[in-house]
Amino acid sequence: MKDLISCIAKRLVDNPDKVEIKQIDGEKTTVIELRVDHSDLGKVIGKQGKTARAMRTLLNAVSTKMGKKAVLEILE
Template identity: 45%
Template sequence: MKQLIETIVKPLVDYPDEVRIETDENESRIVYKLFVHPEDRGKVIGKQGRVAKAIRTIVYSAASGYHKKKTYVDILD
């Protein structure tokens, strides 16, 4: 899943080397924490959150067939 998020996000940003994803997992859920350069945060979120919503939709769809845990994507800087 981390690879999928990187594949989606890196072409969108000016600082692809600073894209970092951490995973926080427990028995019922997985949270992918996406860290980007502060100047790239707006590009990843998009107008009215449309890009972030699209990223989450793709990840949620892929995760539903991959495992049974609730999956979340948080965008941080």
């Protein structure tokens, strides 16, 4: 799941080397924290949050197949 978000985020931003992803695993829930350069924040969120919503939808589909729940947090 971490690799999926990493791949998507690095292709969206201008500074792919500044993309940081941290995965926190719980028993049933996994939290993925995405941190990008401040200038690239709008590219990851997208207009009206559509890009972020799409990444969360993909993450939800993958995590459901694994029998877990995943949450994507985009940090500034």
